[in-house]
Amino acid sequence: MASASGSNPPNAAPPKPPVVVPGIGNNIVINPTQRGNPILDLIRNVGKEYGDIPADYQVGRTTGVLFLSLKYHRLHPEYILARIEKLGNAYNLRVLLLQCDVTEHKDPIRELTKVCLINNLTILIAFSKEDAGHYLSTLKQFEHRSPDLIKERVDKSYTAVLRSSLTSISKVNKTDVETLKTTFGSFAGVAKASPEQLTKLPGFGQVKVRNIQNAFHKPVRNQGTSALSQSATQRQAQTGQASLGDATSALASTQSGDKGKGKDSLESGTSAEKPFEPRASSPDWDIELDLNEDEELYL
Numbered sequence: 001m002a003s004a005s006g007s008n009p010p011n012a013a014p015p016k017p018p019v020v021v022p023g024i025g026n027n028i029v030i031n032p033t034q035r036g037n038p039i040l041d042l043i044r045n046v047g048k049e050y051g052d053i054p055a056d057y058q059v060g061r062t063t064g065v066l067f068l069s070l071k072y073h074r075l076h077p078e079y080i081l082a083r084i085e086k087l088g089n090a091y092n093l094r095v096l097l098l099q100c101d102v103t104e105h106k107d108p109i110r111e112l113t114k115v116c117l118i119n120n121l122t123i124l125i126a127f128s129k130e131d132a133g134h135y136l137s138t139l140k141q142f143e144h145r146s147p148d149l150i151k152e153r154v155d156k157s158y159t160a161v162l163r164s165s166l167t168s169i170s171k172v173n174k175t176d177v178e179t180l181k182t183t184f185g186s187f188a189g190v191a192k193a194s195p196e197q198l199t200k201l202p203g204f205g206q207v208k209v210r211n212i213q214n215a216f217h218k219p220v221r222n223q224g225t226s227a228l229s230q231s232a233t234q235r236q237a238q239t240g241q242a243s244l245g246d247a248t249s250a251l252a253s254t255q256s257g258d259k260g261k262g263k264d265s266l267e268s269g270t271s272a273e274k275p276f277e278p279r280a281s282s283p284d285w286d287i288e289l290d291l292n293e294d295e296e297l298y299l
Contacts, residue, residue: 028140029058034067039099042133046140054090056083057097059139064091066121067132070102073112080112084119094121095139099132162187169215171208179203191216 027047034040034056040048055064064087068080080096087094096116098109109125116123126132154160165187166177179201184190190212198209 026140028136029053031056037067039067039129039132039136042130043136044133046137054087055094057136058091059136060093060143062092063095063139063143064093065095065097065136065139067097067099068112069099070105070108073108074102080115084115084121094119096121096123097132097135098123098125099129100125100127166190170211172212176203176208 027049028043029051030040030048031053032050035050051058053064056067057065059065066080066083066087073080096112098112100109102108113123115121124135126135159181162181163174163177166172166180167174180190180193183197183201184193193212195209195213198204198212199206
């Protein structure tokens with residue numbers, strides 16, 4: 001009887017998972033407010049536990065993730081701003097995991113990108129629930145990995161740089177690069193090679209030889225610069241024509257004026273010109289008088 005009286009009533013709600021203090025283990029720490037989120041079932045290969053954290057998901061000691069659905073953001077645009085304010089400066093790496101579940105998503109994503117830039121957040125866009133769960137799992141799995149794993153591996157040897165440079169020319173492949181290197185010895189030797197020397201090489205036709213010659217000897221100019229140069233030439237030509245027309249008209253007026261002055265000088269017997277009379281000074285302006293006149297007009 002004692003055990004029966006101490007048991008939970010039949011209509012009581014099932015107990016919720018306990019909220020623990022986040023530790024330093026291999027589990028993703030989840031904010032209790034995220035209970036019921038469908039992406040929790042899609043977080044695989046890592047453990048999960050609930051903890052009292054300012055972010056929605058803590059995938060590292062210094063990495064916090066806020067989750068936001070665009071559909072929810074359309075109904076409650078103030079939610080994410082309140083969450084960011086509550087987040088404060090709790091993490092070094094702050095991520096906004098955005099689930100794109102609406103059709104018209106261009107403008108909201110642009111708006112949220114600005115919010116992330118202002119508040120020092122990194123935005124990750126997931127176009128499905130599976131993508132969101134995979135992102136969280138990957139962030140936790142790569143918590144202690146070196147960033148060199150995702151960097152491009154670049155071979156800085158001379159052969160690799162030569163191969164990368166010459167294969168950027170159209171129709172030139174890696175086999176052609178080895179042929180050029182064996183024949184001419186260096187990049188400078190390839191640049192100085194004549195079309196006759198290139199044509200004698202195996203696998204080098206007219207098109208490939210022309211492309212190599214254009215790459216080393218043709219001036220760098222595209223359609224944009226050509227259009228700019230043409231427009232500049234046209235403007236210069238128009239300016240020159242206008243200047244020539246002005247000069248011609250000025251010369252004609254000068255000649256006609258000289259003829260008139262000659263006639264006047266012959267008639268008057270002197271070549272002295274009439275001095276220029278200065279313009280009469282303007283009357284003083286009394287601002288108070290004008291204001292008084294304006295007031296009288298309105299009265």
